[in-house]
Amino acid sequence: MLSPARNDEVLGGLAGIRAWQEEFCRDLHRHPELSHQEHRTAGLIAERLRGAGLEVHEGVGGTGVVGILRNGDGAGVLLRADIDALPVREATGLPYASEVSGKDAAGNEVPVMHACGHDVHVTCLLGAAQLLAEHTDQWHGTLVTLFQPAEEVGDGARTMVGDGLAGLLPRLDVALAQHVFPIPAGIVGTHSGPFLAAADSMRITVHGRGGHGSMPQATIDPVVLAAMIVIRLQTVVSREVAPTETAVLTVGSVDAGTKSNVIADHAVLQLNIRTYSESTRTAILDAIKRIVTAECQASGSPREPEFELFDRFPVTDNDAETTHRVVDAFTAYFGKRRVDVPMGSASEDFSDIPDALGVPYTYWGFGGIDPDTYAEALRAGRIAQDIPVNHSPAFAPVLQPTLDTGTEALIVGALAWLT
Ligand code: ZN
Numbered sequence: 001m002l003s004p005a006r007n008d009e010v011l012g013g014l015a016g017i018r019a020w021q022e023e024f025c026r027d028l029h030r031h032p033e034l035s036h037q038e039h040r041t042a043g044l045i046a047e048r049l050r051g052a053g054l055e056v057h058e059g060v061g062g063t064g065v066v067g068i069l070r071n072g073d074g075a076g077v078l079l080r081a082d083i084d085a086l087p088v089r090e091a092t093g094l095p096y097a098s099e100v101s102g103k104d105a106a107g108n109e110v111p112v113m114h115a116c117g118h119d120v121h122v123t124c125l126l127g128a129a130q131l132l133a134e135h136t137d138q139w140h141g142t143l144v145t146l147f148q149p150a151e152e153v154g155d156g157a158r159t160m161v162g163d164g165l166a167g168l169l170p171r172l173d174v175a176l177a178q179h180v181f182p183i184p185a186g187i188v189g190t191h192s193g194p195f196l197a198a199a200d201s202m203r204i205t206v207h208g209r210g211g212h213g214s215m216p217q218a219t220i221d222p223v224v225l226a227a228m229i230v231i232r233l234q235t236v237v238s239r240e241v242a243p244t245e246t247a248v249l250t251v252g253s254v255d256a257g258t259k260s261n262v263i264a265d266h267a268v269l270q271l272n273i274r275t276y277s278e279s280t281r282t283a284i285l286d287a288i289k290r291i292v293t294a295e296c297q298a299s300g301s302p303r304e305p306e307f308e309l310f311d312r313f314p315v316t317d318n319d320a321e322t323t324h325r326v327v328d329a330f331t332a333y334f335g336k337r338r339v340d341v342p343m344g345s346a347s348e349d350f351s352d353i354p355d356a357l358g359v360p361y362t363y364w365g366f367g368g369i370d371p372d373t374y375a376e377a378l379r380a381g382r383i384a385q386d387i388p389v390n391h392s393p394a395f396a397p398v399l400q401p402t403l404d405t406g407t408e409a410l411i412v413g414a415l416a417w418l419t
């Protein structure tokens, strides 16, 4: 059973790490790095972990870092933080705002910003590692801290798994991860079951026969074909998904033709699909293929359509037993600061790691918005207008109590197993 006294003992050290955590977080914020390019960040993480006395593995899946602390018999707990930034031009006006630019995967020069709060995640996990390392008399078992690159492009977790992650790790019982959200700083929340959506992007190429805009009878018009597909796809969620399920199917891009009087020979559609279960995911992907193929036949398309899936994220589906254990621990420690956070339609690739390792997991959110600012926006009915969300150029969590809360949550969560 959970002992709040043990939490207090370990977290009594929080005041001692606050100064370096805040400085470290500001430094990371000022020096964001794009997915798969987190070299400076990874170096700083490894240095801190070594300083805290952990066994450190660098270069796992490129820029991933793993720190291991073996402290006798007991459970194995993995805590994960993602470390990459986004191609966003910062507009927070903070004194430590990023002015950095970098080259994206396509070679374009882009502004770079920690617009998703991963700088906060790194700082909290390093703080938790240090406090657990300084208080090994308060727990036993094995702690694994995993710093994952390239969450924003959806393949950092898979890259670490593919690079032999399992071979580095001791036996694990649970994996835990967290994300800072645009809710009041100081609160932490989760729920069991689906927490974040699976995401799939699909590029569909449909073929027609090009020709003169004045002689449609000699062509097969891919613009009309694409239009029929866009309309018919609206029936997938409304007519094929059960009302108790939820899903999103967005056609984000339609591209065909170059000139008003030329009928093009093909069209390209790009779709984004969000689902919360494997069965719905499969059903929707199958329905898209069925509808597109049938519409191509209806138009007399000369070639089969082509389908390409990309930017795929797994569903984050919190294990019930694991989540209850964390919620009990959070309730005992945080009291009223422990809330229920509703299911979101964003996506994460964290679950690729516990799924590959065959361990249960849970994932929670914690607040990053100044509580007074949030309360004011709530009173004025202006949450949507005044509170920036993740990926916005204005999103920057307040350092406190965000860093304290994220560090506390990781330690309280880990200690629920490291008895
Ligand atoms: Zn993000």
Ligand code: ZN
Binding pocket: 082, 116, 117, 118, 151, 179, 390
């Ligand atoms: Zn994120």
